[in-house]
Amino acid sequence: MEPPPLALPFRDRREAGRVLAGLLRHHAGRPDVLVLALPRGGVPVGHEVARALGAPLDVFLVRKLGVPGHEELAMGAIASGNVRVLNPGVIATLRIPPDVVDAIAAREEGELQRREREYRGDRPPLDATGRVVIVVDDGLATGASMRAAAASLRRRGAARIVVAVPVAAGETCQTLGPDVDELVCASTPRPFDAVGVWYEDFSQVDDAEVREILRSADTLPRSA
Numbered sequence: 001m002e003p004p005p006l007a008l009p010f011r012d013r014r015e016a017g018r019v020l021a022g023l024l025r026h027h028a029g030r031p032d033v034l035v036l037a038l039p040r041g042g043v044p045v046g047h048e049v050a051r052a053l054g055a056p057l058d059v060f061l062v063r064k065l066g067v068p069g070h071e072e073l074a075m076g077a078i079a080s081g082n083v084r085v086l087n088p089g090v091i092a093t094l095r096i097p098p099d100v101v102d103a104i105a106a107r108e109e110g111e112l113q114r115r116e117r118e119y120r121g122d123r124p125p126l127d128a129t130g131r132v133v134i135v136v137d138d139g140l141a142t143g144a145s146m147r148a149a150a151a152s153l154r155r156r157g158a159a160r161i162v163v164a165v166p167v168a169a170g171e172t173c174q175t176l177g178p179d180v181d182e183l184v185c186a187s188t189p190r191p192f193d194a195v196g197v198w199y200e201d202f203s204q205v206d207d208a209e210v211r212e213i214l215r216s217a218d219t220l221p222r223s224a
Contacts (some may be wrong), residue, residue, distance in 0.1 A: 006187045008167070012201040013041060013132025013138050016166035016186075023184050024134065024164055028053045032159070034131045036060035038145060039115060041195075042137035045166065047213045049136055057217040058126040059119050059210065060135065060153075061109035062145040065101065067094060074141075077114065077148035078105055080125075085148040119210050129157040138187070139195030140168035141178045150179050156167035167198045187202055 010016040014209035027033050030096040033055040037046025043059060065076040067090065075096060076086035084105060091101065134150050150161050170188035177183050189198065196202040 008189060009200050010149050010166060012199060013044040013205070014048055016129060016138065016202045017045035017136075018052070018197070020045060020136070020163075020164055020166050020184065020186050021049045021052035023186055024049060024053060027055070027134065027162070030055075030132065032135065033123060034058070034126055035134045035136060036126075036128070036149075036153075038062055038135065038137040038149060039119065039138075039210050040207070043210050044207060044212050045138050047217060049134065049164065053134075055134070056126055056130055059214065061112045061116055061119075061156065062149050063112045064145050064171065065108060067096065068100060068104070073102065074144040076105075077144040078108055079145075079148040079152040080112065080116070081152040083152040083155065085119055085132035085144060086142060087142070091205075094201050105158060115207075118207050119214060128153055130159050131182070132160045132162065133158040134162040134164055136164050138166065140165050140172045141192075141195055143168075143172040146176060147179055147220070150176075167195060199203055 016086045027061065033053060035046050035050040035055045037043045037057065038045055039059050041108060062077055062079045067073040067075050068197055074087060075090045076137055077086060078084050082170045099219055135147060140146060146163055153161055160181045162186040163176065163180045166186045167191040168185040168188055173183060173185045
C-alpha cells in the first residue's frame with residue numbers, strides 16, 4: 001500500500017526530523033548506527049532522528065563553494081578530511097578559473113575548521129569506521145554538499161552510508177543515489193524551487209543552537 005502523502009510544508013525542522021525518523025525506523029536500536037548532521041540546518045533534523053533511533057549524534061562539516069557574486073549557486077563543496085567535490089558543468093559554463101576555485105576553497109576550509117572548533121571544542125569527532133552512518137540535512141537542492149560528505153565518509157571507512165532528508169529535488173535524488181548505499185527523501189515535490197519553500201518556519205539556525213543540541217544529544221540514551 002502506498003504511504004499517505006506528506007502534509008507540506010513542514011511546520012519546522014524538528015517536525016521534519018520526526019517525519020524522517022519514521023522512515024528510518026528499520027535502523028532503530030542498532031549499536032552500529034551513527035547519525036551525522038550537516039550544520040547548521042541539518043542539526044535540528046538530525047537530533048530528532050538520533051533521538052528516535054537511539055543513536056549517537058554528531059555534526060559533519062561540509063562547506064559549499066559558491067559561485068562568485070552568486071554564492072547560493074554551488075560550483076562544488078568541501079568536507080572534513082580534505083575532500084573536494086566540484087560541479088564541472090557550472091564551472092565550465094561560467095568559465096570560473098581554477099585559481100578562483102582554489103581561493104574560494106581555501107577560504108571555506110578556514111571556516112570549516114572554525115566551525116569544527118566552535119561546535120565540538122575539545123571533543124573528538126565520533127568514529128565512522130565500520131558503522132552505518134545516516135547523514136541528515138534539512139533538504140537537498142543541488143546535492144553538492146551531500147556528495148562531498150559521502151565521499152569523505154567513504155574514505156573514513158564507513159560500512160554503509162545512508163543519506164536522509166525531509167525534502168529534495170527529485171533530480172538530485174536520482175543523481176545522488178548511486179553514490180550512497182541508501183537514500184531516503186521523504187518528499188520530492190514538483191516544482192521544487194528551494195528547500196526553504198517547504199517549511200513554514202525556516203529561520204536560520206545559529207552556532208549557539210548547534211552547540212546546545214549537541215550538548216543535549218550527549219545525554220540521550222544509547223542503544224546497547
